[in-house]
Amino acid sequence: MTETAPLAGTGAAARTREPALHEQRTPSRATGTPPPDRGLLRGLLRTARPKQWVKNVLVIAAPAAAGQLFTTRALTQLALVFTLFTACAAAVYLINDARDAEADRAHPTKRHRPVAAGQVPVPVAYAVGGALAVLAPAAAAWLSTPLVAALLTAYLGMQLAYCVSLKHVLVVDLVVVTTGFLMRAMVGGLALGIPLSRWFLITTGFGALFMVSAKRYSEAVQMAGKAGATRALLTEYTTGYLRFVWQLAAGVAVLGYCLWALEEGGLPHTSVLPWRQLSVVAFVLAILRYAVFADRGTAGEPEDVVLSDRALALIGLVWLAMYGLAVANW
Template identity: 50%
Template sequence: MSSTAESTPEEAAAPPGAGGARRGSLGVLLGLIRTARPRQWVKNVLVLAAPFAANRMFERDVLIDTALSFAAFCLVASAVYLVNDAIDVAADRAHPTKRTRPIAAGIVPIPLAYGASAVLFLAAVAVALLAGWPLVIVIVVYAAAQLGYCLGLKHQPVIDLCIVASGFLLRAIAGGVAAGIPLSQWFLLVTAFGSLFMVSGKRYAEIILFERTGARIRASLTKYSASYLRFVWATSAAIMITTYALWAFEIRQRVAHNSVWAVISIVPFVVAVLRYAVDVDGGNAGEPEDIALRDRVLQILGACWVGCLALSVYV
């Protein structure tokens, strides 16, 4: 028999203990890293939002506290991913693509996944403690909400959307509380409804893809209709744009030189939202970071928006 023969689907989905080569320590380590999903850490740049908007990005203490909040969220998010994949191992093994995940494929034993998750969570708390108890509280609240999602809340309509969206909101809050920066009510509302806009848009795109191609979707989506999710992301977009405009006028009044750039930033912000909505409406909205990385026009609009905000706050 040829040594280059491909593994059968049954072998690919085999439980822990199958396949001698996969039991190697290096394979297990790489499997843990894959399950921790470091690619998702890009979401944690949201911790920079509050310091940036408050014109305190370049203060030494603020930079240190923001870096600590970024590291803490990387650790706690990876801890949650490990628990999620360990809980969903049976469903993942029956899934055509998720069956290749390290835990489902038998590369990473389930007890090891839980142990690594506990270590990462404790490390996240320890790192957060360096910035102060407020950040520790945010980290614990994030972990509790996400674990609740993994343990069953993801099957509850609307609640699942809110929990996923809260993850983005808590990241933005973390950057502020870690550095002791007061958070504007408009900033919090923009972040909250912006998060809900992206989450509901992603779910809407998944349903549209299912209706067009029959592709398998997550079980929780069977409780939604495309029209309902379209209503949610359209409503979220409207509230997000309104609250952003109010926040922009607040920034203009707050800065000493009464810069008009904060108001001008409303234009690229709204156009960027409309551009993102094109992907949502077309059923092409995957992970937000994937859309941002492949859409050059959206990148330009984002750069113009950030540039306008920077001019309003720092010039």
């Protein structure tokens, strides 16, 4: 009996240590922390800014305006260019965050970005961004048209130049961001060989400038008198100037849309109501509603403004319905 007691104790101790050893071997299950590779993939995805992908829906703008949206070829090509434009935008975000990692670590909000926080190593961000920047235009040249590949290459070059230096140049920074929106609206038409009308380009371009300058104005208003502005260039703009820009852009966008509606409305049509002219009302209301947020200094990301305001979203849906009826000539 006395000889078996230590053995029993040893067995009990071994049994009590076994779960502890098992827990040490599988820390991810015990703590709920994801494995490093999953954390890296999530970090890359966050750096690609999924919330910003909604902007790329603009690729359907030209085909929708021409009434050539619902065909097999159109849907296939638009899905392709949406994916390729998203890849190009992700490449720019990755390279930009890798380049600004040190500065972002000192920022109260940007320090939480995956690259700045160390979730995505800087070399990995550069490598993935560079790979996407090369593969997206190459895929466009192979699967779409040379014009689409050229536009994506121009977009990448312009956006990377913006990350390096153009974002520090007055007015040019507004033009570059606006041109990015305009390129999104153009690429669908180029993929399908649809001619782009002057009114389409004017309305889309100045509508984009309206939203971009309204966002800059809101940032300037919110950061007035505070240290560590989100953009160094904001200290060189005045709120009065930015207000002038978004008001001018809104006016030109409305004028361009009205001229388009009146010009096309003079042509023979068989629709029950003049939907093209009536869509002007919804378009102007949308601009005026958006201007409320711009004037308050709360017009941040355009997609956040639209999705967070039910009235603006409803007006947008009404405009979309009228526009669709006008294109379909119903």
